[in-house]
Amino acid sequence: SQPQKSSEAGDAESAQSKFAHSPLVEHIYTADPSAHVFEGKIYIYPSHDIETEVEEDDMGSHFDMKDYHVFSMEQPGGEVTDHGVALKLEDVPWASRQLWAPDAAEKDGKYYLYFPAKDKEDIFKIGVAISDRPEGPFTAEPEPIAGTFSMDPAVYQEGEDYFLLFGGIWGGQLQWYEDQKLVEGRKGPTDGIPADEEKALMPYIAKLDGSMTELAEQPKEILILDDEGNPITAGDNAKRFFEAAWMHKYGDKYYLSYSTGDTHFIAYAIGDSPYGPFTYQGNVLEPVEGWTNHHSIAEFEGKWYLFYHDTELSGVTPLRNIKMAELTHLPDGKIQTIQPVN
Numbered sequence: 001s002q003p004q005k006s007s008e009a010g011d012a013e014s015a016q017s018k019f020a021h022s023p024l025v026e027h028i029y030t031a032d033p034s035a036h037v038f039e040g041k042i043y044i045y046p047s048h049d050i051e052t053e054v055e056e057d058d059m060g061s062h063f064d065m066k067d068y069h070v071f072s073m074e075q076p077g078g079e080v081t082d083h084g085v086a087l088k089l090e091d092v093p094w095a096s097r098q099l100w101a102p103d104a105a106e107k108d109g110k111y112y113l114y115f116p117a118k119d120k121e122d123i124f125k126i127g128v129a130i131s132d133r134p135e136g137p138f139t140a141e142p143e144p145i146a147g148t149f150s151m152d153p154a155v156y157q158e159g160e161d162y163f164l165l166f167g168g169i170w171g172g173q174l175q176w177y178e179d180q181k182l183v184e185g186r187k188g189p190t191d192g193i194p195a196d197e198e199k200a201l202m203p204y205i206a207k208l209d210g211s212m213t214e215l216a217e218q219p220k221e222i223l224i225l226d227d228e229g230n231p232i233t234a235g236d237n238a239k240r241f242f243e244a245a246w247m248h249k250y251g252d253k254y255y256l257s258y259s260t261g262d263t264h265f266i267a268y269a270i271g272d273s274p275y276g277p278f279t280y281q282g283n284v285l286e287p288v289e290g291w292t293n294h295h296s297i298a299e300f301e302g303k304w305y306l307f308y309h310d311t312e313l314s315g316v317t318p319l320r321n322i323k324m325a326e327l328t329h330l331p332d333g334k335i336q337t338i339q340p341v342n
């Protein structure tokens with residue numbers, strides 16, 4: 001006969017089945033969940049999707065978000081609290097539209113919300129807003145962070161060091177830059193995309209300075225290599241970086257995960273330093289319902305979780321809902337690929 005499960009294991013299993021792959025929030029649309037453990041709870045910093053008249057295009061104009069809400073939960077499977085509006089577009093002096101995927105960090109009891117928005121010239125920059133509480137409300141700095149460009153900021157913390165990762169192609173405009181300078185005349189989604197056999201565009205990383213509001217160094221490109229040590233090429237659509245860079249550390253290895261955009265995977269690569277280089281390994285998450293795929297990975301009470309989104313509630317790409325599922329690092333250091341459940 002089967003051994004009896006202890007009631008503790010049974011409880012954990014039923015909590016797990018309650019949250020795994022189910023929308024975490026149903027009263028508003030949410031996407032791009034960046035999760036962190038602050039004050040012993042899971043805090044999630046997502047985009048807030050809204051219905052809009054803006055027509056869909058390859059620059060993502062239909063993602064026309066205007067504010068952020070912050071969510072928390074005491075335990076996976078527990079109640080998800082909506083802490084309300086944490087930051088509004090109208091309160092960001094330099095921004096004009098499109099509050100896209102944010103992330104947050106804590107330092108010395110202060111909380112920093114990093115967020116992308118288009119400036120008054122319609123160019124994506126990354127801003128920062130500050131609060132005394134993880135849930136905000138946050139007060140935006142008057143200018144974007146000098147030296148940043150493109151979108152999808154993510155903060156990786158290691159001890160006293162905080163690294164800002166960012167970048168994304170097409171709607172994220174990364175293809176409009178050369179040597180980190182905007183090239184005049186580039187306007188469309190493919191302007192500046194390298195030829196198929198050339199090195200793909202890669203995400204960027206820079207250490208933040210002690211103030212958390214400025215870069216301490218010039219951003220550096222993070223190289224993603226294939227298993228022969230060659231940079232992933234622009235035509236290798238199933239493996240090349242598109243957007244949504246995220247970093248975590250497991251054992252003594254650094255994991256860079258990212259969306260492959262038009263092939264809809266969350267892929268990952270492993271390296272020995274936050275600056276890379278990283279070697280491509282495979283997929284963390286298979287394509288979800290909806291065009292975009294965007295995630296974060298966080299450890300809570302000894303277990304690892306993937307936070308992601310799909311379009312289960314709306315059935316349409318710009319109205320997404322965040323979800324989470326347990327993530328497994330296999331004994332050889334690889335991540336067990338997660339199949340989304342809709």
Ligand code: FUB
Binds near residue numbers: 151244294
């Ligand atoms: O939510 C707007 C954009 O869609 C994000 O910034 C991208 O990563 C994609 O998920």
